[in-house]
Amino acid sequence: MAEEQGIAGEDLLQLDRSAGDFHYDVKYAYDAGVGLSEETVDYICDAKNDPTWLRDFRKRALEIFLREPLPTHWASEQLAEIDFSQIRYYLAHGQRAGRSWDEVPEEVKRTFERLGVPEQERKFLAGVEAQFDSEAAYSNMKEALRAQGVIFVGSTEGLHKHPELFRKWFGKVIPPGDNKFAALNSAVFSGGSFIYVPPGVKVSHPLQAYFRINAESFGQFERTLIIADEGSEVTYMEGCTAPRFDTATLHSAVVELVALPGAKIQYITVQNWSPNVFNLVTKRGMAMENAEVRWIDCNIGSRLTMKYPAVILRGRKARGEVLSIALANSGQHQDTGAKMIHLADETTSNIIAKSISIGEGRSSYRGMVRIPNHLKGCKNNTECDALLINTSSRTDTYPAITLRGNRSAVQHEASVSKISAEQIFYMRQRGLPESEAMSLSVNGFVNDLVREFPMEYSVELKRLIDLEMEGSVG
Amino acid sequence: MSLQICDLHARIADREILRGISLEIRLGQTHAIMGPNGSGKSTLAKVISGHPDYEVTQGSVLLDGVPLLEREPDERARMGVFLAFQYPCEIPGVSIANFLRAAAQARLPEGESLSVTDFYQKLYREMDALGMQRNFSSRPLNAGFSGGEKKRAEILQMAMLRPRYGILDETDSGLDIDALKVVANGVNRLRGPEVGFLIITHYQRLLDYITPDFVHVMVEGRIVQSGGPELALELERHGYGSLEERYGSSKLSPLAETGTQG
Numbered sequence: 106m107a108e109e110q111g112i113a114g115e116d117l118l119q120l121d122r123s124a125g126d127f128h129y130d131v132k133y134a135y136d137a138g139v140g141l142s143e144e145t146v147d148y149i150c151d152a153k154n155d156p157t158w159l160r161d162f163r164k165r166a167l168e169i170f171l172r173e174p175l176p177t178h179w180a181s182e183q184l185a186e187i188d189f190s191q192i193r194y195y196l197a198h199g200q201r202a203g204r205s206w207d208e209v210p211e212e213v214k215r216t217f218e219r220l221g222v223p224e225q226e227r228k229f230l231a232g233v234e235a236q237f238d239s240e241a242a243y244s245n246m247k248e249a250l251r252a253q254g255v256i257f258v259g260s261t262e263g264l265h266k267h268p269e270l271f272r273k274w275f276g277k278v279i280p281p282g283d284n285k286f287a288a289l290n291s292a293v294f295s296g297g298s299f300i301y302v303p304p305g306v307k308v309s310h311p312l313q314a315y316f317r318i319n320a321e322s323f324g325q326f327e328r329t330l331i332i333a334d335e336g337s338e339v340t341y342m343e344g345c346t347a348p349r350f351d352t353a354t355l356h357s358a359v360v361e362l363v364a365l366p367g368a369k370i371q372y373i374t375v376q377n378w379s380p381n382v383f384n385l386v387t388k389r390g391m392a393m394e395n396a397e398v399r400w401i402d403c404n405i406g407s408r409l410t411m412k413y414p415a416v417i418l419r420g421r422k423a424r425g426e427v428l429s430i431a432l433a434n435s436g437q438h439q440d441t442g443a444k445m446i447h448l449a450d451e452t453t454s455n456i457i458a459k460s461i462s463i464g465e466g467r468s469s470y471r472g473m474v475r476i477p478n479h480l481k482g483c484k485n486n487t488e489c490d491a492l493l494i495n496t497s498s499r500t501d502t503y504p505a506i507t508l509r510g511n512r513s514a515v516q517h518e519a520s521v522s523k524i525s526a527e528q529i530f531y532m533r534q535r536g537l538p539e540s541e542a543m544s545l546s547v548n549g550f551v552n553d554l555v556r557e558f559p560m561e562y563s564v565e566l567k568r569l570i571d572l573e574m575e576g577s578v579g
Numbered sequence: 580m581s582l583q584i585c586d587l588h589a590r591i592a593d594r595e596i597l598r599g600i601s602l603e604i605r606l607g608q609t610h611a612i613m614g615p616n617g618s619g620k621s622t623l624a625k626v627i628s629g630h631p632d633y634e635v636t637q638g639s640v641l642l643d644g645v646p647l648l649e650r651e652p653d654e655r656a657r658m659g660v661f662l663a664f665q666y667p668c669e670i671p672g673v674s675i676a677n678f679l680r681a682a683a684q685a686r687l688p689e690g691e692s693l694s695v696t697d698f699y700q701k702l703y704r705e706m707d708a709l710g711m712q713r714n715f716s717s718r719p720l721n722a723g724f725s726g727g728e729k730k731r732a733e734i735l736q737m738a739m740l741r742p743r744y745g746i747l748d749e750t751d752s753g754l755d756i757d758a759l760k761v762v763a764n765g766v767n768r769l770r771g772p773e774v775g776f777l778i779i780t781h782y783q784r785l786l787d788y789i790t791p792d793f794v795h796v797m798v799e800g801r802i803v804q805s806g807g808p809e810l811a812l813e814l815e816r817h818g819y820g821s822l823e824e825r826y827g828s829s830k831l832s833p834l835a836e837t838g839t840q841g
């Protein structure tokens with residue numbers, strides 16, 4: 106349903122209740138139509154004025170996508186419900202992102218204002234990119250960072266203006282053949298960020314991207330590449346929302362991180378997808394000597410999320426970390442996890458995954474830790490904790506730890522706890538409404554992990570959990 | 580002003596447990612309920628506070644004249660009903676302090692927020708009075724608490740939430756003699772013209788410290804005898820034997836039904 110009313114001050118408050126569930130009718134200047142074929146890819150290449158090498162890259166990726174079967178043999182059967190011929194692969198207003206909010210088309214600006222993006226930008230961000238369907242509508246960064254040589258632009262601008270940097274790493278951490286959805290993204294990607302941080306530069310405030318799906322039956326395929334040069338540091342945060350439609354919406358991103366020697370990248374996701382979104386994302390970072398890649402991943406909402414952030418520990422003493430929270434409410438399946446591939450001595454990795462399943466909700470953890478025989482002094486710690494709220498929820502853990510030889514150490518702990526009807530009654534007897542009792546338990550369960558998050562994000566996460574719990578009580 | 584229970588019948592899993600309870604607890608009064616195991620004392624406490632497993636088949640409960648039984652458990656709590664559970668459950672990950680803050684906040688009108696400094700002042704005052712270490716408030720509620728610590732935590736919650744009607748279900752069980760005094764003291768500090776208490780216990784020793792105004796004996800879902808504090812002393816001497824003989828029917832006794840030994 107189109108939402109025509111203007112934004113009054115008080116409307117913003119109401120928004121907090123309905124989260125991202127609203128959309129405006131928008132006229133698109135570019136529309137690749139419904140379905141996926143070589144023509145779709147050509148349309149996108151033409152619209153974006155892609156160089157030839159990229160057109161070839163996209164077409165090879167399309168072939169892989171069409172050839173590869175859906176991984177339903179190990180993943181959810183629900184994947185078969187996605188009708189790839191009914192999806193719109195490219196919808197855009199224009200090709201250039203505004204550098205100030207005044208340059209952003211009115212209805213797009215309204216959307217981001219409702220989501221509080223400009224306000225957050227003023228308060229604590231070093232730069233913001235706001236993507237609306239296929240393209241960024243706004244992209245800006247603090248002048249001081251530009252002066253230090255930091256690059257923070259959309260993927261298209263990145264590949265046109267900084268081809269030498271872009272091509273060196275693009276598709277190298279996650280090649281198109283990695284999996285069917287990485288291939289799909291490689292074929293039709295648009296939007297996402299390109300970031301380069303020069304040697305020694307420490308970006309103190311986070312750079313933020315906001316991915317907004319507005320259109321129905323749409324697929325969003327952003328592509329992000331972050332390169333942190335030697336000894337530099339950067340934190341990137343992404344937020345995502347979409348309105349609730351009856352038809353399936355697809356979000357299939359690819360994120361590649363490159364932390365050169367001594368660099369640190371922290372990538373934070375707080376997604377709050379509506380329950381019709383299939384969220385199939387490939388995220389992987391490469392950490393060179395002494396570098397650190399840290400994924401903080403909070404998955405709330407969606408119909409099916411499949412996401413296993415990975416770190417390839419390529420240089421000596423590299424560190425990788427995945428801290429993840431997944432919340433599966435009724436009708437949702439969070440299939441999440443982490444991968445740590447140790448390729449050098451004295452590399453360390455840490456995985457803490459917490460999942461919450463409510464009602465009919467289902468969450469699975471899939472882990473992969475690989476430490477080959479010839480390496481020494483490597484360490485991995487894996488902790489997966491599941492919280493089940495009411496008995497029909499289910500949770501599965503599929504940890505796969507491959508440790509060959511005895512010169513490295515791994516530690517694995519898993520726990521399942523339950524919030525029973527008796528516990529909910531106890532809390533209600535003290536005056537807490539059911540939804541609050543559940544929120545409190547969930548927050549208590551994730552608390553020690555959330556302490557690791559930047560302040561602004563822990564507040565946001567708590568708010569999303571409260572909203573989700575309100576929605577789960579009939 | 581009173582908590583008025585009128586001809587209350589309730590069942591669980593098709594078994595009638597409460598079979599016509601009538602009892603009025605006025606503000607300022609303290610009532611004690613005693614009775615053999617399985618007679619329905621905890622059931623009464625849970626039915627008053629709205630436990631979803633029980634079905635009320637007959638009767639009513641009025642809180643200061645307002646019908647209680649159609650209200651949600653959390654509404655009843657906010658109206659002033661507090662139950663100190665016989666078996667308090669563990670709430671993992673939620674500290675005593677955070678839990679009580681949320682409960683106190685839930686009692687404020689929409690839009691008003693709790694003063695954190697006032698809250699902690701009050702919390703520490705009550706903890707001191709109950710002989711609890713302050714850092715105890717950061718432990719997850721009831722998780723890994725000893726039996727005595729759980730009971731103390733129940734009284735702490737009651738002291739913080741200041742109910743109009745407090746129901747204590749065997750809060751004395753499992754307490755050593757010093758803890759018993761501390762807990763009794765905690766209850767006595769709350770007694771006054773604005774609060775009514777219903778104290779479920781098996782032992783006279785609690786009533787040595789909290790002198791009730793009335794004592795009732797429950798047998799098989801009914802109150803079969805009521806009196807003053809002297810009734811408890813009498814029961815202590817003679818047990819429930821004669822009362823059970825008189826009021827219990829073996830046909831209705833759950834123990835007889837299953838053939839297990841109490």
Ligand SMILES: Nc1ncnc2c1ncn2[C@@H]1O[C@H](COP(=O)(O)OP(=O)(O)OP(=O)(O)O)[C@@H](O)[C@H]1O
Binds near residue numbers: 594614
């Ligand atoms: N879920 C249930 N299904 C069947 N019977 C139940 C259930 N829950 C409780 N009962 C029965 O209800 C009866 C009353 O139990 P209740 O806990 O109220 O007794 P009580 O007087 O508090 O006993 P105690 O002094 O041992 O605490 C018992 O016979 C008990 O077995």
Ligand SMILES: [Mg+2]
Binds near residue numbers: 621622665
């Ligand atoms: Mg009992």
